[in-house]
Amino acid sequence: MAGVSLVLTAACSGSGADTTGAEGDSGGGDPVEVQISPEDGATEVRPDLPITVTAANGTITDVQVTQSGGESDAQNGPEGETGASEGEEGGEEEAGDAFDAITGTLNEDETEWTSDWTLTPGSQVTVTATAENEGGEETEVVSEFSTLAATAGQRLELQSNFPVSDDTVGVGMPVIVNFDLPVQNKAAVEAAMEVTSEQPAEGAWNWFGDQMVVFRPKEYWEPNQKVTVNMHLAGVQASEGVYGVENHQLDFEVGRSxxxxxxxxxxxxxxxxxxxxxxxxxxxxxxxxxxxxxxxxxxxxxxxxxxxxxxxxxxxxxxxxxxxxxxxxxxxxxxxxxxxxxxxxxxxxxxxxxxxxxxxxxxxxxxxxxxxxxxxxxxxxxxxxxxxxxxxxxxxxxYWQRSWDEWLSNSEVGEADKTDEAGSPGSPFGEAGESGETE
Incomplete structure (x- = not known):
């Protein structure tokens, strides 16, 4: 993945910086070097590659990512509709702005930021990164690029799921997701689906064929709690050249035992x-x-x-x-x-x-x-x-006929998902290759 490396001082920073004082003043310090990948102006960037921001001679203080014009915008109906075709069961509601936001994770010394989720195919993306040097002077760098569109007939869609939002279910209820196309990159799709619950649990996904994946906790769910499944499917490369085009969110209640x-x-x-x-x-x-x-x-x-x-x-x-x-x-x-x-x-x-x-x-x-x-x-x-x-x-x-050890060993990720923590095990990203991006 190509990058853009900019060395900026406070005097040439875009906004929010103190431009007073001569070079070498006690408040200056070494300039911050910020690099964003994908680079500014790139086109047809694979949506399943991560955004990275790095800072030398300083720390990253903020990264904002915005997307517009993505394929999910064109395909979704009015806000609040499920996104399933007429006659389908259980297609879940489209995600709102907060859920669609591209979040990221900083390393321990706050010099590298990596996006958590993949990008929407066919979208315009703006990354705005802010860093500061030891003297507290801020530098802002922007990268604008576009992602590769999903090809007709190679757009992974959610066909159905059980339960559906607002259901109240029993303590043994799994999460069952059916796709309209076969999935070969099963580990990436597993990693893109984040399960959280109010009471601590651990669980994992198992595949039954290439189009159905099932999440089950290690033990029965604790009763009387809310469970949320955030399916960050937009941009995941499910099979070669096949990309998810829409995110989905599922909220259900576990009732009495x-x-x-x-x-x-x-x-x-x-x-x-x-x-x-x-x-x-x-x-x-x-x-x-x-x-x-x-x-x-x-x-x-x-x-x-x-x-x-x-x-x-x-x-x-x-x-x-x-x-x-x-x-x-x-x-x-x-x-x-x-x-x-x-x-x-x-x-x-x-x-x-x-x-x-x-x-x-x-x-x-x-x-x-x-x-x-x-x-x-x-x-x-x-x-x-x-x-x-x-x-x-x-x-x-x-699904409870499998022991937990057998269930976990059948997960493509191979690691339990702790549902009281944000995120999921594994990575939703593909490997960078010859088609990473074009200029």
Whole structure:
């Protein structure tokens, strides 16, 4: 990356400097040498390269970065719209001015400043740096340059996310982000997504394919707190020549702690609220005559719920005409996997609490199913024990099936994110190469 090196004294500084006194006065001292990269006048600067400011014979006192005319400005709708296309789920609200601001970090001796986040493609950027020498004389240097625009068809966009802003969720809720294009530079994208919470926690991202990434804390979230996800995606090079074009911010609430357990052997479902048992339901789970009719054991999360649902076995591979085919109207259904498992009312089952007779779903009385339906948040843990079919990590939201050590080892960054601290592990920047910038 090319730079511009300027040696300025107070007499030739742009503003705020004391220009009185002759050279060599006691207030002078050695002049400050300030260097900004990218250099003034550069064009088509890769947006995934950092801004750096260095000072010799002095310290950096202030750096301001402004962007205008970026591609996110052209693509966003009116302020407050989500930025998702019509019909998409969960596209998060566009970031405001404060979130879009390019912040930076000073080294310990305050002689080098490096930007924290990437730049918006196709934008005009102005960097204003202020430094002072030992005598307190200030020097201001400005660099103005433009960034490379993202190419049509190579613009990484947020397709959906769970939860969405303003949701209240259970203590097991992950953050699930789906992109519209494959991501190859996964570590850079992980590093661009900053997760903060009011209560201290540590967590990490895991990828499931090239277009979905999931954040999970080491332990369940502490209840009754706010979590924020700042997705600094604008300018991140997700794959070769593919750049994020917009930042997103997600704010959700973690509600009370509710953890439910179903024991295949006792045929009971218990519910604990904030550490105290509040319900004990008789149930009947999968009869286990086939794998399809065996309820999965493990730590599940409640995903969605329906007051009324038609359950058709054709959707899980048992077509009409098959001896085991069924099509049932059920009430108060709460999904907890993608293999067709729901808790639901089953008034026809006369052996609740006595035997496992279902096609895989935990059957409950209508009253009990209604209570669970009405009192469940998305992301509440539901632990099932005693069957010989283990829940897969990618079956629904089975992410708690991985131990923390295994989860952390599957992170491309490979380092835990401490959510009570600003920033994220790793770097969102690419490596400087032959296409760093042109003049």
């Amino acid at each position: 509710q953890i439910s357990t179903i024991d295949s052997d006792t045929h009971r479902m218990t519910v604990e609220r904030d550490g105290e048992q509040v319900q004990d339901f008789p149930t009947s789970i999968g009869k286990a005559t086939t794998r399809a009719y065996t309820t999965t054991s493990g730590t599940h999360l409640t995903m969605e719920k329906y007051q009324h649902l038609v359950m058709d076995s054709a959707t899980v591979g048992i077509p009409e005409g098959h001896p085991e085919y069924y099509k049932l109207d059920v009430n108060y259904a709460v999904r907890f996997s993608n293999s067709g498992e729901f808790t639901h009312a089953a008034p026809w089952n006369g052996q609740l609490g006595e035997a496992n007779l279902s096609h895989g779903c935990p059957n409950l009385s209508t009253e009990d199913a209604k209570w669970f339906y009405e009192n469940s948040y998305m992301g509440d843990p539901l632990v099932i024990t005693g069957t010989d079919r283990e829940l897969e990590v990618d079956n629904g939201w089975g």
